[in-house]
Structure formats: structure tokens, C-alpha cells
Amino acid sequence: xxxxxxxxxxxxxxxxxxxxxxxxxxxxxxxxxxxxxxxxxxxxxxxxxxxxxxxxxxxxxxxxxxxxxxxxxxxxxxxxxxxxxxxxxxxxxxxxxxxxxxxxxxxxxxxxxxxxxxxxxxxxxxxxxxxxxxxxxxxxxxxxxxxxxxxxxxxxxxxxxxxxxxxxxxxxxxxxxxxxxxxxxxxxxxxxxxxxxxxxxxxxxxxxxxxxxxxxxxxxxxxxxxxxxxxxxxxxxxxxxxxxxxxxxxxxxxxxxxxxxxxxxxxxxxxxxxxxxxxxxxxxxxxxxxxxxxxxxxxxxxxxxxxxxxxxxxxxxxxxxxxxxxxxxxxxxxxxxxxxxxxxxxxxxxxxxxxxxxxxxxxxxxxxxxxxxxxxxxxxxxxxxxxxxxxxxxxxxxxxxxxxxxxxxxxxxxxxxxxxxxxxxxxxxxxxxxxxxxxxxxxxxxxxxxxxxxxxxxxxxxxxxxxxxxxxxxxxxxxxxxxxxxxxxxxxxxxxxxxxxxxxxxxxxxxxxxxxxxxxxxxxxxxxxxxxxxxxxxxxxxxxxxxxxxxxxxxxxxxxxxxxxxxxxxxxxxxxxx
Numbered sequence: 001x002x003x004x005x006x007x008x009x010x011x012x013x014x015x016x017x018x019x020x021x022x023x024x025x026x027x028x029x030x031x032x033x034x035x036x037x038x039x040x041x042x043x044x045x046x047x048x049x050x051x052x053x054x055x056x057x058x059x060x061x062x063x064x065x066x067x068x069x070x071x072x073x074x075x076x077x078x079x080x081x082x083x084x085x086x087x088x089x090x091x092x093x094x095x096x097x098x099x100x101x102x103x104x105x106x107x108x109x110x111x112x113x114x115x116x117x118x119x120x121x122x123x124x125x126x127x128x129x130x131x132x133x134x135x136x137x138x139x140x141x142x143x144x145x146x147x148x149x150x151x152x153x154x155x156x157x158x159x160x161x162x163x164x165x166x167x168x169x170x171x172x173x174x175x176x177x178x179x180x181x182x183x184x185x186x187x188x189x190x191x192x193x194x195x196x197x198x199x200x201x202x203x204x205x206x207x208x209x210x211x212x213x214x215x216x217x218x219x220x221x222x223x224x225x226x227x228x229x230x231x232x233x234x235x236x237x238x239x240x241x242x243x244x245x246x247x248x249x250x251x252x253x254x255x256x257x258x259x260x261x262x263x264x265x266x267x268x269x270x271x272x273x274x275x276x277x278x279x280x281x282x283x284x285x286x287x288x289x290x291x292x293x294x295x296x297x298x299x300x301x302x303x304x305x306x307x308x309x310x311x312x313x314x315x316x317x318x319x320x321x322x323x324x325x326x327x328x329x330x331x332x333x334x335x336x337x338x339x340x341x342x343x344x345x346x347x348x349x350x351x352x353x354x355x356x357x358x359x360x361x362x363x364x365x366x367x368x369x370x371x372x373x374x375x376x377x378x379x380x381x382x383x384x385x386x387x388x389x390x391x392x393x394x395x396x397x398x399x400x401x402x403x404x405x406x407x408x409x410x411x412x413x414x415x416x417x418x419x420x421x422x423x424x425x426x427x428x429x430x431x432x433x434x435x436x437x438x439x440x441x442x443x444x445x446x447x448x449x450x451x452x453x454x455x456x457x458x459x460x461x462x463x464x465x466x467x468x469x470x471x472x473x474x475x476x477x478x479x480x481x482x483x484x485x486x487x488x489x490x491x492x493x494x495x496x497x498x499x500x501x502x503x504x505x506x507x508x509x510x511x512x513x514x515x516x517x518x519x520x521x522x523x524x525x526x527x528x529x530x531x532x533x534x535x536x537x538x539x540x541x542x543x544x545x546x547x548x549x550x551x552x553x554x555x556x557x558x559x560x561x562x563x564x565x566x567x568x569x570x571x572x573x574x575x576x577x578x
Contacts, residue, residue: 062086063135067111070137074109076101081112083125085140088132117450121537149184156472157442159257159479170250170483174242178220178251181239182258185215190271191262195539198264201388203348204271206301212271213301215239220255221276223424224248227283227295236300249489253482256428257435263540265547266387268432273390274306274345277425277555278353281307282370284494285409285417294351294370305351307425308340308371308395309418315342316560318355318418319363323397325356327404334358334369334402336376340395342554347379347393354397359412368414369402376400386547420498425555426509427485433512433551434478436544437519441471443540444526458526467522474515481508503568506561513552520548 065087073080079091081104090108094101099119107115136142152158161168162176189211197204212218216238219231228244238244242251256276262268279298282305283291297303314321323338336356346352352371359365371377376398384392409417445468448458458464485508489497523541524531530538531545552558 062133064138065135066138071109076105076108079104079108080134081107081110082137082140083111083113083116083129084143085137086125086129086133087135087137088129089134090132093128093132114452118452119537121539147184148187149180151180151183152442154442154445156438156445156475159438159483160476170487174240174246175250175254177240178238178242179240179254179258181241182217182220182255183261185212185217185239186258186262189215190267194262194264194267197270197389198267198387198543199534201266203389203391204267206304209272209301209304211301213299217255218272218275218301219299220247220251221259221272222279222283222299223252225283227291227299230292231296231299234296234300249486250483253431253486256431260432260435261439263436263439263543264387264389265436265543265550266389269344269390269392269550270387272304272345273428273432274343274349275304276428277344277421278305278307278349278351280424281353281368281408281417281421282351284420285368286370287405290370290405298351303350304345304348305353306343306345306349307421308343308346308352308354310340310342312339312341316557319366319415320361321355321357321366323354323356325358325367325369325402328401332404334404334407336369336371336397336400336402338397340397342382342384343379343393343395344554345391346395347381347391349373349379349391352377352395353408354395355414355418358414363415365412366414366418367411368408368417370406370408371397371400371402372406374400384550386543386550419502420494422555423497423502423505426505426561427489429551429555430478430482430485430505430508430512433509433516434475434482436547436551437471437475437478437512437516440519440523440541440544441468441475444468444471444523447527447537464526467526471519471522474518478508478512478515481511503565506556506568507565509551509555510558510561510565513558516544516551517548520544 067082070080070082070087073089076094077091079094080087080089082088090097090104094104097104151162160166161171162179189208196202209218214236216236219228219236220238220242224247228238228247232238232244238247238251239255259268259271262271275298279295282294286294294303294305298305309318309321311321311323321338323336323340325334325336327333328335334356336354338356340346340352340354343352350373352373354369354371356367356369357365358367377400378396378398379393380396381388382392382394384390408414448464448468451458485501485504488501488504492500520541524545527538527541530536531541532538534542556564
């Protein structure tokens with residue numbers, strides 16, 4: 001039997017492995033196959049708790065235990081259990097367990113896999129579990145560990161282009177390599193810390209921005225253009241070995257969606273949403289020297305930038321902004337006065353692409369300036385329904401001096417620049433919103449397959465399958481429309497995109513945000529009370545339901561998008577009759 005196989009194999013182990021086993025047994029305070037430990041031994045274990053909760057070196061070969069051996073360790077003073085294919089010693093951890101010691105005693109000596117996944121996310125094993133694992137289970141099939149960059153195997157967990165056996169009219173092997181590289185970078189550098197940062201309202205650090213800049217992730221998020229070749233000359237390469245001249249908007253779409261996949265809305269926006277909407281006006285409308293200098297600094301992660309349009313009294317009504325810029329007596333500077341509100345990333349940014357009034361009322365008096373953080377410019381965070389990690393803030397301008405060379409486009413011609421930039425901003429929101437919806441959908445599939453109620457898994461309930469069916473249908477529809485629009489962007493220059501895609505992108509944004517609203521609403525019903533809990537199993541869904549209205553309002557509210565989409569359609573309506 002398996003026990004006999006185990007003993008023969010153990011006898012053949014090298015002395016090094018034997019010493020490692022002895023070391024593990026010493027740390028756990030019990031020997032293999034022993035009866036419950038004596039009181040002095042238990043006291044010794046309690047005294048040395050900090051020694052027990054140490055992470056074993058990577059690639060350590062762990063001892064293998066039979067289920068019968070694990071079953072002997074079944075008391076509060078000697079408490080082992082099995083999760084997946086691993087054996088854990090919870091004796092010292094029991095008194096620290098947030099759910100109380102009794103919950104662990106209930107599974108002492110048993111296979112606790114089902115009970116564990118009914119209450120905890122797998123990531124718990126990657127944190128606390130590393131300090132408690134003491135062995136493997138004889139004959140158990142190891143659960144495969146997802147490596148950084150790995151794709152989801154959950155149905156509809158990835159867009160169809162990256163599902164096994166599926167083909168795409170848009171994506172190539174270049175896009176697949178690029179996606180793997182961007183995901184691997186974010187999985188290594190951001191994902192392990194994202195949930196903690198989100199809960200602590202922690203800003204992404206300058207060091208993290210420099211890391212993402214060096215990896216080419218920041219550059220990937222501003223799309224194709226001559227700035228990619230310029231950046232390559234400074235030593236920054238795009239992920240996946242992508243050549244700058246080979247980049248297209250599908251690569252950019254992937255980069256945005258990989259950031260959204262983190263599932264932490266505040267941190268996700270904090271990782272450069274301000275840059276993605278604030279830097280393009282500089283690159284497209286700034287003087288060449290200004291665009292090259294600022295673009296390089298920002299894309300290398302050395303400095304940070306945001307877009308400052310909205311005001312307390314002028315959100316979607318951009319034509320009526322009141323922040324002013326007047327020429328100084330010497331004619332070398334604009335002097336900026338006013339305030340902006342709800343500026344994403346603004347609290348930690350160095351540059352502010354700011355809409356100002358340089359002329360008369362209405363759209364004909366608006367200009368766009370690149371304002372550097374300097375004397376007279378201050379920021380203060382705005383508390384919103386998601387994490388402060390996004391750096392959303394007020395921006396106050398008090399006689400701020402801005403060189404006239406920092407004018408973007410023409411004086412009093414800023415409204416056209418803003419509108420052209422809005423297309424890209426709204427497309428960005430579509431990319432990230434639908435990836436967030438897909439992540440929530442994936443969470444629901446996982447939960448429905450592991451959550452047991454009324455004697456079986458949730459997925460066996462017809463009402464749950466019906467909810468999932470509607471969620472899949474909406475997410476996949478939105479993704480296909482998004483891919484169609486992205487293909488058009490690949491085949492239109494910036495000016496043509498501004499003319500032809502404003503209406504379709506507005507309607508796409510409306511559909512993506514309505515899809516997200518429905519998906520998150522259904523997810524809350526599937527997760528129940530956990531969808532209202534900021535930590536644990538429902539963490540992703542809870543964060544999504546608090547942030548769901550951001551996409552529906554920012555970049556133009558749903559009502560404005562609907563009206564704009566149809567107005568644009570009617571501009572060239574033919575002489576058609578029934």
C-alpha cells in the first residue's frame with residue numbers, strides 16, 4: 001500500500017534530505033507518527049512560536065506524510081491538517097487565527113481543503129501558509145501553481161483571442177507574447193502588494209513608477225507613435241521584445257486591461273490613469289522639444305502627469321470652465337488662477353495638463369497648458385468611494401507662472417485638443433471597464449464552483465447559471481465591439497479618429513459601463529454578504545461595486561455619452577425616407 005511505498009522511499013533518501021526532514025520536525029515540535037505531545041513539549045512550542053512561523057527556503061524538499069499519519073495530530077496541542085496536497089502544522093498558529101481556535105480544532109488531523117476554500121482565497125496560502133507548511137501528502141496530485149504571467153483557465157476568464165484553441169482576426173503571436181510579459185511584470189511588482197495598498201490608501205511609490213517605466217509598461221500604455229522610437233534610444237524596451245515600430249492599439253489595449261486585471265480600482269487608477277489621459281495632449285499638441293523632454297521623463301517613470309479639466313461647477317460642461325490664464329506684463333508667462341476637482345493622480349503628480357480660459361465665454365476661449373508643480377500650485381486629496389491610492393484631488397492655482405512655450409495647440413483652440421483627447425480617454429475607460437467586468441465574471445465562476453449550499457455547489461442552481469449566462473453575453477459583446485473600434489483606430493490617423501470615432505466610442509463607453517453595472521449587480525447577488533465585505537472571498541466584487549459608478553461618470557456621464565453618440569450619428573444623416 002501507499003504506507004509501505006512511503007517507508008521504502010524514505011529509507012532510500014540521502015542524508016541531506018533526512019537532515020531537512022529532521023529540521024522540519026524540530027520546527028513543528030513533533031516527530032512523525034508520534035502520539036500527542038507532552039505538556040512540556042506543547043509549552044516549548046508556544047514559547048518558540050516565532051521560530052515556527054518562518055518561511056522555508058525555496059525549493060526545499062518537504063517530507064511526505066500519509067493521511068493516517070496526519071490523522072494522529074488531531075488535538076488542540078498537536079494540530080495538523082491537509083489543504084490540497086500539502087500538510088500544515090497549525091498548532092502555534094491556532095491562537096492567532098482570526099476566526100478563533102475552535103474552527104481549526106474542528107479540522108484537526110483531517111483534509112480541510114473544502115472547508116478552507118469555502119472561507120478563504122487561495123492567496124492566503126501564499127502568505128500565511130508558507131510559514132505553516134511542513135510536508136506533502138503521499139500519493140496526492142500537486143495542485144499546479146500559477147506562475148507570473150500565466151493565463152486564466154477559467155471559462156471566459158480571458159478574451160477569446162487568448163482562450164485555448166480559439167483564433168482571432170486581430171491578435172497575433174506578438175500580442176500574445178506582449179500580454180504574457182506585461183502580466184508577468186505586474187504579477188511580480190504590483191499584485192503581491194495591491195490589496196494592502198488599496199486598503200491602506202497608499203499611493204504607488206515613485207520607485208514603483210520607475211520600475212514600470214524601465215520595464216516598458218508605462219510606454220505601452222500611451223500607444224503607438226514616434227515617442228516609442230525616441231524612448232527606445234534611451235534604453236527602454238517594450239514588453240515581450242516588441243519593436244517600437246510594430247506596436248499597435250491592440251498592444252495598448254492589452255496593457256490597459258492587464259492593469260485593470262489587478263482588481264484593486266484605486267491602485268489601478270493610481271498606476272498611471274492620469275498619465276494615460278494627460279500625456280497624449282503633450283505628445284500630440286506640444287512643441288517638439290517640450291513633448292520629447294516631458295514624454296521621456298514621464299514614460300521612464302521619473303516624473304508623473306495628470307489631466308486637469310473638471311471643476312466643481314463644470315464637470316461634463318467643459319465649455320464653462322472658469323480657471324483663467326492671463327499673459328504676464330513681460331509676455332513670457334501665463335498666470336493661472338482657479339481650481340480643479342476630481343483630478344485622478346493629481347495629488348502626487350509633477351505635471352498638470354490644465355484647461356484654462358484665455359479668451360471669452362464658451363468653447364472659443366479655452367486653451368490647454370502644461371503646468372508644472374511650482375510656487376502657487378497646491379493639491380488636496382478628495383475622499384471618494386474607492387481607495388485614496390488613486391490620488392484623486394483638488395488642484396489649486398494661485399497666480400502660477402507657466403512659460404508660454406507650455407501652450408498645447410493654439411491659444412483659444414484648446415477645446416478641439418480636449419475633445420480629440422476625450423476619444424482616447426473614453427476608449428481607455430472602455431478597455432479597463434470591460435476587463436474589470438471580466439475579472440468579476442471570473443470570480444463568480446470560481447465561487448459558484450466551490451461554494452457549497454443546500455448540499456451542493458452553487459453552480460447547480462439554475463438561477464445562478466442564468467445569471468452567469470447573461471453576464472457572459474454582455475461582457476463578450478462589449479469586448480467584440482471594443483475590438484472593432486480598436487481595429488478602426490489602427491487604420492485611422494489621429495485626426496480621422498477624432499472625426500469618425502467620437503460617436504461610436506461614446507456609445508461603446510455607454511454600453512461598457514451599463515454592462516459593468518449589470519455584471520457587478522449580479523455578482524453581488526451571487527456572493528451575498530461577502531460582496532459587502534472589504535476583505536476575504538468577496539474582496540474583488542466588493543471593490544468593484546464601490547467603484548462601478550466611476551467609469552459611468554468620469555470621462556463623460558452615461559447620459560452625455562448617449563446624447564453625443566446619437567448627435568454625432570445625425571451630423572451626416574443621409575436623405576433617407578421610409
